[in-house]
Amino acid sequence: MPKDKQPLSSRLKCFVSEFGACTFSTDGKVLYCKYCDVKVGSEKRFNVTQHINTDKHKNAIMRKEKTQNTLELRKVQQFVSNSKKSSFNKDLCSAMLSANIPLNKLGNVQFKQFLEKYTGKQIPAITTLRKGYVDEIYSETMNKIRNAITGKKIWVSIDETTDSLGRYIANVVIGTLETDGPGQTFLLNSEILTKANHSTIAKLFDNSMHLLWPEEVRHDDVLLFLSDAAPYMVKSGKSIQIFYPKVIHVTCIVHGLHLTAEKIRANYCKVDKIIANVKKVFLKAPYRIATFKDKAPNIPLPPAPVLTRWGTWIRAAVYYCEHLEIIKSIVDSLDKEDAISIENSQKYFSEASLAANLVFIKSHFGFLPDTIASLKAKNILLSHTIDVMQNVNLKLSQVPGPIGKIVKEKMNDVLKKNIGYQSLIQISNILNGKETSMDELPENLNINDLIYFKYAPVNSVDVERSFSMFKVLMADNRQSFQFENLKKTFDRSM
Numbered sequence: 001m002p003k004d005k006q007p008l009s010s011r012l013k014c015f016v017s018e019f020g021a022c023t024f025s026t027d028g029k030v031l032y033c034k035y036c037d038v039k040v041g042s043e044k045r046f047n048v049t050q051h052i053n054t055d056k057h058k059n060a061i062m063r064k065e066k067t068q069n070t071l072e073l074r075k076v077q078q079f080v081s082n083s084k085k086s087s088f089n090k091d092l093c094s095a096m097l098s099a100n101i102p103l104n105k106l107g108n109v110q111f112k113q114f115l116e117k118y119t120g121k122q123i124p125a126i127t128t129l130r131k132g133y134v135d136e137i138y139s140e141t142m143n144k145i146r147n148a149i150t151g152k153k154i155w156v157s158i159d160e161t162t163d164s165l166g167r168y169i170a171n172v173v174i175g176t177l178e179t180d181g182p183g184q185t186f187l188l189n190s191e192i193l194t195k196a197n198h199s200t201i202a203k204l205f206d207n208s209m210h211l212l213w214p215e216e217v218r219h220d221d222v223l224l225f226l227s228d229a230a231p232y233m234v235k236s237g238k239s240i241q242i243f244y245p246k247v248i249h250v251t252c253i254v255h256g257l258h259l260t261a262e263k264i265r266a267n268y269c270k271v272d273k274i275i276a277n278v279k280k281v282f283l284k285a286p287y288r289i290a291t292f293k294d295k296a297p298n299i300p301l302p303p304a305p306v307l308t309r310w311g312t313w314i315r316a317a318v319y320y321c322e323h324l325e326i327i328k329s330i331v332d333s334l335d336k337e338d339a340i341s342i343e344n345s346q347k348y349f350s351e352a353s354l355a356a357n358l359v360f361i362k363s364h365f366g367f368l369p370d371t372i373a374s375l376k377a378k379n380i381l382l383s384h385t386i387d388v389m390q391n392v393n394l395k396l397s398q399v400p401g402p403i404g405k406i407v408k409e410k411m412n413d414v415l416k417k418n419i420g421y422q423s424l425i426q427i428s429n430i431l432n433g434k435e436t437s438m439d440e441l442p443e444n445l446n447i448n449d450l451i452y453f454k455y456a457p458v459n460s461v462d463v464e465r466s467f468s469m470f471k472v473l474m475a476d477n478r479q480s481f482q483f484e485n486l487k488k489t490f491d492r493s494m
Contacts, residue, residue, distance in 0.1 A: 008042075015048050023052075035060035085132065089124045093133040103129050145174075145186045146212065153177040153452040155224035157463040158205060158233075160196050168193040170201070172208040173463040177223060177452035182379035187466050188212060198235035201227075205240050223449060225249045226460045229256065229417070237420075245444040250420035252460040253389060254375050256411075257368060258310040260396070263410040264365055265313050267403055271357050274348045275316045279304045280341035281331060288334060295333075296326050310376075311369035318366050321358035364399045365407075368392075376461045385458050386428045389415075427453045 006014075009028035016024045016031075024040070025032050031042040036057055041047035051057055092115075096103060103126050106112055112123045155177055160170040171190050176183030189208040193200045205225070209217045222244045227233040229251040237249030265272055282288050282301055292301060303319050305312035320327060328349045336343040348354065371392055375385060396404075396411050415421065423442060427450055429435035438447075 012042055015042060015045070019048065019052065024048075033057065033060075035064055086124070088119070088121050089129060090133050090137070092124075093129040094137050097134070097137060103134075142211075145188065148184055148186070149174070149176055149212065149221075152183075153221050153223050153449070155226060155457060156205065156208070156222060157226035157457075157460045158201055159228060159460055159463040159467075160193060160201075161467050168196045168200075169467075170196075170204055171463050171466045172204065173466055174208075174212070175457065175462070177456060179451045179454060182455045185378075185462055196232065198232045198239060201233060201236035202239040205236070206243065209244075219244050220246055222247055223445075223452060224456055225420075226252060226457060226463075228252050228460055229259070229414070234417075246442070246449060248420045248423050248442060248445075250424060250458055251418050252458070253385070253418070253421060254310060254372055254459040254461060256414040256418065257372050257375070257392065259414055260407060260411050261311060261314050261365070261368055261372075262307075263407055264361070264403075267406060268317075268357055268361065270348055270351050270354060271317055271320070271361065272313075274320060274345065274354065275303075275305060275313065277341045277345040277348065278302045278320075278327065278331060281334070281339065281345055291334070292330055295330050296323075299323055299326065302327065311372040314361070314365055315369040317358060317361045318369075321362040324355060324358060360403070364395075364404070367395065375459060378457075378462070379455065382424060382428045382453055382456045382458070383432050386425055421458065424453065424456065424458060427456075 009026075012026040012028065012031050016026055023034060025034060031040045031048070032038075033040050033051065036051075037060075040051045093103070096105070106115075106123060106126055106129070115121075115123050153176070155175050157173045157175075158170060160168050163169050169190065170193050172188045173185060174188045175185040189204070189211055191204055191207075193204065206217075209219075209222065223246050225237055225240055225244075225247050227237065227249070234249075234251065237247075241247050241249065279302060282292060283304070289301065300319075303312065303316040305316045307313065331342065331345045331349060334342045336346055371388060375388060393411060393415075396408050398404075399407060423440075426435060426438075426441060430438065430450060431454055441450075
C-alpha cells in the first residue's frame with residue numbers, strides 16, 4: 001500500500017526544524033532562505049540540501065557572519081569609547097559653549113599652553129570636542145529644557161534676522177509661566193528659513209513644539225505667543241491659534257512704543273537732519289573729537305542713534321536740547337570745506353525753529369527712552385507693565401497741538417491692532433480684582449489658565465536679545481560650518 005503524501009505545510013515545517021530557523025522560514029506555502037533572500041525548491045529533501053551546498057548560499061552565510069561580527073565590534077568600541085570619555089574634556093567643551101567661545105580658540109598655542117599649565121590636563125584637539133562631546137552636550141541641554149518645562153504652561157517668542165550671507169535666521173525662545181514668580185527662559189530652536197512669511201513662521205513654531213515634546217505635543221500648555229507687529233507675524237499668529245487653541249498672540253508693546261517714536265521722528269525732519277549730520281561730523285575724525293573734548297570736557301560726544309535700537313533717537317534729541325549752545329559753537333568753529341556733514345550741520349543749526357522743537361520733544365516725549373528701557377526689563381509683573389503703558393497713554397494724550405494729535409492717533413492705532421494685548425489687560429484686571437467679568441476672554445481659556453499670566457511677558461525682547469548674544473557664532477568666520485552643527489553650540493539658557 002503506497003504511503004500517503006505528507007501535507008506541504010508539514011513538510012516545510014520539518015525542513016525548518018531540521019536545518020534551523022536561523023537558515024529557513026516558511027509561511028506554510030513556500031520555503032524561504034534567510035541568508036540568500038530567495039525561495040527554495042522543497043519538493044524533496046534533496047532540493048533543500050542542494051541549495052545549502054551551493055557557493056551562493058555558503059558566501060551568503062560568510063557575509064552574514066562578517067556583518068554580525070562587525071556590529072558586535074562596533075558596540076564594544078562604542079562602549080569602550082563612552083567609558084573612556086573624559087569628564088574634563090566634557091566640562092571644558094560645555095564651559096566654552098556656555099561662554100560663547102568658539103572651540104577653535106583652543107587652537108591658539110598660548111591659550112592652550114595656559115590651560116595646560118594651570119589645569120594640569122592635556123587639552124584635547126578641537127575635532128575631539130566637536131565630534132565626541134558637542135552632540136552629547138546638546139542632547140543633555142535639550143533634556144534639561146524638557147525637564148524644566150514638564151507639567152508647566154509656557155510662552156513662545158519668535159523673531160527673524162538676516163546673517164552675513166543674507167540667509168533668514170529665525171530663533172525660537174520659550175519661557176515658563178509660573179504662578180508665584182518669574183519663570184525660566186530658554187533658546188529652544190534656531191533655523192534657516194527659505195522665506196520670511198506667515199507659513200514658514202507657523203511651521204517653525206509647530207516644529208519647535210515637536211522638538212520640545214517629541215512624544216506628544218501638549219497643545220493646551222502653550223498659552224502665549226509673542227512677536228513683532230510685522231503683517232506676516234500677525235497672520236502666522238492666526239494660523240498657530242488653529243492648532244494651539246489657548247494661545248493669545250501679543251505683538252511686542254516695546255516695539256509699539258518704538259513705532260510711536262518713529263512717528264515723532266518723521267514729524268521733526270530738521271531735528272533728524274541735525275542728529276544725522278553731527279553724528280557724521282565726529283565719525284572717525286580724531287582731530288574733531290579732540291577739538292570737542294578740549295572745548296567741552298564734561299560733555300559726552302554727540303550720540304549716534306541706531307534706528308533699530310528702540311528709543312535712541314528720542315534720547316539723542318534730548319541730548320541736543322540740553323547741550324545745544326555748546327554743540328553749535330563747536331560745529332560752527334569747524335571748517336565747512338572739510339566735509340559736507342559740517343556744512344549741513346551749520347545750516348540746520350541756524351534754523352530758528354530748532355531750539356523750540358528740541359524743547360517740545362524733551363518736554364513731551366523725553367520720558368519714552370526710560371519707559372522703553374523699563375519695559376525691556378525681565379521678570380516684571382504683568383500688572384506693572386499694564387500700569388506703565390496706561391501712564392504712557394495718559395501722557396501722550398495730553399500732548400498739545402497737531403503733533404500731539406498725530407502721535408496720540410499712532411499710539412491708539414498700535415494698541416487697537418494688538419488684540420492679544422487687550423486680552424492681557426482684562427486678565428490683569430481679573431488677577432488684581434479690578435474686574436469680575438470674563439465674557440470677552442478667548443473662549444478656550446479656562447479659569448485655571450488665568451493664574452499663569454501673573455508674570456507673563458508682553459514684549460519680544462528675549463528673542464531680540466538672543467541674536468545679540470550669539471553674534472560671535474554667527475559671524476563671517478563661522479560660516480564654513482553647516483548650520484545644523486553650528487546651532488548645537490548655542491548655549492540655551494538666557
